[in-house]
Amino acid sequence: MAAHKGKQSMEFERSIAIVSASATVGTKEGEGPLREYFDAILTDNLCGQDSWEKAESKIASDNLKLCINKAGLKPEDISYVVTGDLLNQCCGSTFGVRSLKIPFFGVFGACSTMGEAMGLGSVLIESGGAKYVLCGASSHFASAEKQFRFPMDLGTQRTPTATWTVTGDGAVILTEKDEGPYIRRITTGKIMDMGITDANNMGAAMAPAAADAIYQHLSDFNFKPDHYDVIATGDLGYVGRELLIELLKNKGIDISKNHIDCGIEIFDRELQDTHSGGSGCACSAVTFAGMLYNKLRHKKIDRLLFVPTGALMSPTSVQQGESIAGIAHCVGIEN
Amino acid sequence: MPKDITKKQYSNMVKKASPDSPIITNCLKAFFVGGIICTIGQLITNCCRIFGLSIEQSGNFTSIILVIAASVLTGLGLYSKLGKFAGAGSIVPITGFSNSVTAPAIEFKKEGFILGLGAKIFIVAGPVILYGVLTSIAVGIVYYILS
Known part of the structure; x- marks a missing residue:
């Protein structure tokens, strides 16, 4: 069983291994310094869809499937999927996970979502009640701009302290196994x-x-x-x-x-x-x-x-x- | 454990860590791009005058051409690039107004012509229109009383 440590922490007893990880990114991220590490780089940020929101869900869906494939598993092997995103009511994840038919926990922690998903995923594995847990998070530059700031084509300037929302989806699969990390x-x-x-x-x-x-x-x-x-x-x-x-x-x-x-x-x-x-x-x-x-x-x-x-x-x-x-x-x- | 930092102390730390916008360069860029847009406008007006239109007609015609041009440039994704460079220089002229209407129209078309485009087309320009009209009413009343 996991042990509660200090004020806010938990230490796990089981060997909760990250057995697979996949990252799909948009065009701009694919031109960045980390390009060699990504599994898939989009050539079209709309991902063949007709809206930014649908594109984000498609990216999430494709990347989650990729993560399952990389682990040599099938969607039905996964006990739970724990994902989140920035869109209203976590729609990026909802419609991304829809076709997978895996029991779903939707989480929201704004940009900290990946940490929340991996933490909760570990707790699920540690509980003994889950074999494989798929954790992920997604965001899309354009859908975030549309929801939080201005329409894409509006001619505005960004302040020097502003950041650029990453387009992409990152996912990992957790399970108990004797092979790290x-x-x-x-x-x-x-x-x-x-x-x-x-x-x-x-x-x-x-x-x-x-x-x-x-x-x-x-x-x-x-x-x-x-x-x-x-x-x-x-x-x-x-x-x-x-x-x-x-x-x-x-x-x-x-x-x-x-x-x-x-x-x-x-x-x-x-x-x-x-x-x-x-x-x-x-x-x-x-x-x-x-x-x-x-x-x-x-x-x-x-x-x-x-x-x-x-x-x-x-x-x-x-x-x-x-x-x-x-x-x-x-x-x-x-x- | 050392004492926690207060909100005020943190606000000072943030101010120190956050770079300011390059205000002088931004002003110069805005001045020149804004000036160029207005010069183009003047050029169109002068052309209209050559073709024998009245001053009022020429002004209207100039506005129409500038609004359409900015709208097309917005659709082509070019006006946002200009806006990033010029800031207020491309926001203040009438072309900026056109951009602020076209950009939401494109963005929210996905939610349909009524609740998307129709409802949100003035999401940026709406306040300008509303308070512009209110201000002109106020100025009109003052003008009426004074004259």
Whole structure:
């Protein structure tokens, strides 16, 4: 049975292995620095559909099937699928999972969804009540712009602190097996709100949540930051990363040497004009399922703390002057 | 454990970490692109005058041509690129108004012609129209009283 650790954490007893991972991305991500790690790169961001929302579901559906195929499994072998996205009522996932006929848990954690899905997936495996669990998250630049900002063709400028929503879907399959990498432990984040109201500065809204979750994880397990080879946050971007490092320094923790941010890794800031970096559920999901999983498998990383970060807000809450709350979930993965 | 950072302290940290928009470059770009659009407008007006239209007719004709041109450029995905470069320079002229109507029309057409396109076409331009009309009524009343 899993053990409750410290204040917010859980340590697993079973060997919860990540046996398969797949990442499908859009055209822009496919031109970025991580292109060699992705399983599929779209040539058409509409993915043959007639709307951005349908395209996102199609990407999710195709990538989940790809992940199942890569594991040598069939959809009926999967006990549960746990996925989420950014669209209203999680429609990106709902219609992506529809054709798979697998029992479905839809989750929402904004851009931290991949961490939430992997954490809950691990709990399902640890419970003994599930054999294979498929976890994933998706987002689409255009459907997110349409829902949260402006129509695509509107001639506006983006602020230097704005981030670029990643188009894609990242998925992993968890099961109990003696072949790593394994999910060893999780720390579920609290909602942290430091009063940020600028929807174009998500990194600043999420950094306190990331700092809190990482701090809590390290104290719950009594780890030093160098216990992990890499601490990878989700989509803080350049602004959020700077704030995270500073916030943790105030608490006497220095992660500047082993910290990376998926939002910084996924795009080339200068060449791709992405301002503060990448964001969206798919940002951490595809960076994990692509690059980080590959490095874990090839032992280039042995201990990874994966910390997807999310900004909890809706267009309505922002318009009503409500501040943007942040959340982050830690998933400790080791070989 | 050290004391937690207050919202105010954090707000200062955020201000320090967040780069500002390059305001001078943005202003220069807006000035030149806005100027070019207006010069094109003037050119069209002058051409209309050459063909013998009155000043009022020429003005109307210029507006029509600029609105159609911006609408077509929006449809081709070019106006958003111009907007990214020019900022207010391409938003303030009448072409920006055209873009702000065409862009939602394209985006929300997927939700149908009534509840999609019809309901959301003025999602960006709506406030400009509403408050523009209200302001002109107010100015009209003031003008009436003063004259």
